[in-house]
Amino acid sequence: MNQNFTSTTLTDSRQAEATTVSRVIPTYVYATVFASLCIAVGLQWDISWHMSVGRDGLFSPPHILIYLGAVIAGLFSGIKVLRTSFWGSKEEKSQSIKFWGIFHGSLGAMFCVWGAFAMLTSAPFDDWWHNTYGLDVKILSPPHALLGLGMMMIQFGAMISVIAAQNKLGEKMDARTKSHLQWMYALSAGFLLVMVYTLVSEYFFLNMLHGVLTYQVAALMFPLFLISISFASPYKFGATKMALIYTFAMAAMVWIMPLFPAEPKLSPVFNYITRFQPFHFPILLIVPAVAIDYAIERWRHTNKWLLAGMLSLIFVIFFTPAQWYFSEILISETGRGWFFGRFSWPYFANPDYEFRFQFHPDSTSHGWDLIKGLLIAVGIGTLTSRVGLSWGNWMKQVKR
Structure with a gap:
């Protein structure tokens, strides 16, 4: 009883x-x-x-x-x-x-x-x-x-x-x-x-991921959101959880879409397919997100411009090598399996395109061009990080 x-x-x-x-x-x-x-x-x-x-x-x-x-x-x-x-x-x-x-x-x-x-x-x-x-x-x-x-x-x-x-x-x-x-x-x-x-996904096509433009665009867009979410969050690891949701949502579509049949209904058809072609596998925003959360937790009360510069540098240092080397996996035979889904190719694109599984030479950066481009990315990221801090501070005060 x-x-x-x-x-x-x-x-x-x-x-x-x-x-x-x-x-x-x-x-x-x-x-x-x-x-x-x-x-x-x-x-x-x-x-x-x-x-x-x-x-x-x-x-x-x-x-x-x-x-x-x-x-x-x-x-x-x-x-x-x-x-x-x-x-x-x-x-x-x-x-x-x-x-x-x-x-x-x-x-x-x-x-x-x-x-x-x-x-x-x-x-x-x-x-x-x-x-x-x-x-x-x-x-x-x-x-x-x-x-x-x-x-x-x-x-x-x-x-x-x-x-x-x-x-x-x-x-x-x-x-x-x-x-x-x-x-x-x-x-x-x-x-x-x-x-x-x-x-901004057109700057993240697989054969462009060894070019500095990709990382400049990343520094322009993503620190703004990662930093504002982390700064406004009343909980720890706000940016990390945001990046996890993004990663799972994008990856789930890569895994699910090819399970269903599809065929082209609009000409011209250069690449005949029988299954849905998935979109991009998520980029590794989870890596800089973790670092940004730790940095904001530790230096939240630092001068905002100094903090913005630090966060931008952190984003570029953590995101660039992670995505750079990860892209080599994606473009290899391993990346063409079901997990990463980089076999994906539109029906209206030539399947024999020479740079389908190679980094395009016009979108590949080396040496000083790479270093200079990444320094520019840090500068861009500093500005967007500062905006992100202000935006995050505003969101902390929203009650209506």
């Missing part, structure tokens, strides 16, 4: 804890993080779809998943904004941001609503664009630029929603709520990093 009583008590206690967490963390926060996941997965799937099938209409499965993310984020965030604006108490309104003199809501919810409008507006715009001008020559056509902006706004809104909840609760959180928010912060930041990488 005592055992049954104890079991019942434990079950009731766990249910009470779960209810408490759900009440403390608003539902729209969970919804926006899930929407960010839909966008990240849908984007990778869409790239694989274009590599394997070609353009296949507005309502292709990956497009539906991406727009589902927009609908979920917009719907849940919109309901939250409308409820606060028209039925919220004075206290709720005082704890929110006023917009257009009518609407009240959290900053994250506002970003998600704007992002959803941008994404859903881009859908018919993109369909009209293709019907009028044909296939895109470049990735960033006007409708794609609008779509990309909307996706980033939703993902940024999801991350801001989580960190605002963290900052607002502060030390009041119990262990279970803290654990939920910690991983939601890592997930939302990691999905945003997937999007950021995709935007």
